[in-house]
Structures are given as structure tokens and as C-alpha cells.
Amino acid sequence: STQATLEWQPGSDATAATAATPEVLKATVELKANNLGGFYDDIFFRGLTSDLNGNLDTSAAFALETPERTVTLDGIDVGVPIENIKLNFRFDRNARQLLVSSVSGDVLGGSIGGNDLRYEFGAARNDLKLVFSGLRLERMLELADYDGVQANGAVSGELPLTLTETGVVVTGGSLRGDAPGGNIRYGAGVTGSAGNPGIDLVNKALANYQFDSLISTIEYSPEGELVLAMQMQGTNPDMSKDQRVNLNLNLTDNIPDLLKSLQAARDIEGFLQGQYQ
Numbered sequence: 001s002t003q004a005t006l007e008w009q010p011g012s013d014a015t016a017a018t019a020a021t022p023e024v025l026k027a028t029v030e031l032k033a034n035n036l037g038g039f040y041d042d043i044f045f046r047g048l049t050s051d052l053n054g055n056l057d058t059s060a061a062f063a064l065e066t067p068e069r070t071v072t073l074d075g076i077d078v079g080v081p082i083e084n085i086k087l088n089f090r091f092d093r094n095a096r097q098l099l100v101s102s103v104s105g106d107v108l109g110g111s112i113g114g115n116d117l118r119y120e121f122g123a124a125r126n127d128l129k130l131v132f133s134g135l136r137l138e139r140m141l142e143l144a145d146y147d148g149v150q151a152n153g154a155v156s157g158e159l160p161l162t163l164t165e166t167g168v169v170v171t172g173g174s175l176r177g178d179a180p181g182g183n184i185r186y187g188a189g190v191t192g193s194a195g196n197p198g199i200d201l202v203n204k205a206l207a208n209y210q211f212d213s214l215i216s217t218i219e220y221s222p223e224g225e226l227v228l229a230m231q232m233q234g235t236n237p238d239m240s241k242d243q244r245v246n247l248n249l250n251l252t253d254n255i256p257d258l259l260k261s262l263q264a265a266r267d268i269e270g271f272l273q274g275q276y277q
Helices: 137-143 197-206 255-264 268-276
Strands: 002-010 025-040 043-057 069-077 081-092 097-107 110-120 125-136 149-152 154-164 167-177 182-186 209-220 225-236 240-254
Touching: 110 154, 125 137, 137 149, 154 209, 167 225, 182 197, 197 225, 197 240, 240 255
Parallel strands: none
Antiparallel strands: 002 025, 025 043, 043 069, 069 081, 081 097, 097 110, 110 125, 125 154, 149 182, 154 167, 167 209, 182 209, 209 225, 225 240
């Protein structure tokens, strides 16, 4: 359910409003939402609850001012489900900013969030930092179509985001494997590689690779290209428990295309039944 209240008064009654001197609108706004759900384009959301109130003054460069409020969402599905979302925020009229004291959500078996984030309306760029913790590799591989690859373990790290008119950029993001490490199994490890000794060794190692160290940089372009430059250290017990194997791997994917394919594959009727059963 939703409830909206708008109280307003003219900012000045000294002169009639004209195109050159428009009438100023000052208003008290109140919006309440309780357990809303639905679709915005192809994005599904459920359990939206909020109690928003503030002051509107169209004579100011930025019209809205609010105290700190809270929005919660049971879940949102952009192709990747994010659950238990909580956002604490306020609008600052003088600074023309959305100030987020905290935001958090559960995703891919772990969590993602940030604190003390600022978004300035009209700015050429806004820099934000999100942190993620405990994202499960097996949950990630369920989304991407990497034939013959299985993995388990968890990763944590940071995403420094730059928001521009052309899109979102990540430069110098970081990812690390959580202790005690994990396992990667690549099916091509049993097929060989036409006599290339270096690739043969990598394939054999990845057939049952037990890593205890995983670090990676994260780069993301406005065009949606994600690049992970990964460095791993570990062993393959099927080869030798004492022989350390260090691997450098680059993974790339187009995230908007991936999310669109996941949304397109979603059966809407079955999806809604699953959300509300």
C-alpha cells in the first residue's frame, strides 16, 4: 500500500506568475509505502517499505530537503537477486546532494554495502566506494556460462565506483579470496592442448586446483566490460601435494549483456509464484 500527502502554498503573492517570474512552490511532502512490489522495466522488486517526508522549495537551486529516512526492500532482481536491502539517506538542499549514511544488501551468498556515500546532483562525476564480503564463487558460476568450470570458495573486496554521464567506471577495484581458500575444477584439464607444455601444465593444474591465495584487480568500463586480472597460488593434490602452482588468469565479460540474458531467461509467471509462495 502507498499513501502520499502534499501540502503547498505559493512562495509569493505579490505578483502574478509569469514565464519570466514563475510562481514559487513551497510544499511539505509525505510519502509512505508498505510492502510494495512490482516491475520497473525488467527489474523486479518486492517488499518496498519507506516513510519519506520533507520540504519542497522550487525557488532553491535544489528543491528537496529531508531528514534522514530509511528504505527497506525484501528483494530486487536485476538478473542477480539482491535481498534484505536497507538504505539510510537524506537529501541536502544546500549541498544539492543525496547523502547515504549506510546501504547494505545480501547477494550471491554474501553481502555488499557502503557507508557515508555522497551523490551530488548535476556534478560531472561522483565517486563512491562499495565493499563486498563473502561472495560465493559457486553462486557466481551459476550466472555465467563457463563450460566445464566448477568452483567453490568465497571472495571479498572493494569497488571504487565513478558515476559519469557516460556510465559507471571501476578503476583499481580489488578482490581477494577468503580463508582458507577454495577449489577450481576445469573439465578441459583432462584433454591436453595439442602438445603445448605450458598450457598442458595449466590444464592439468586446473583439473583439481586447490588455491589458498587468490587476489585480483577489478576494472569496469562505461561500455559494461568487466576485467578481472587474477593471481592464484595453490596445489593440485592429484599432481603433487608439495608442488606449488602459481597461476595468472584474466577473465572478461560484458555485464549488461549477461544481466539481460538472465532477465530474458526468467519465466515471469514461475518467477512471481516463487517470490510470493
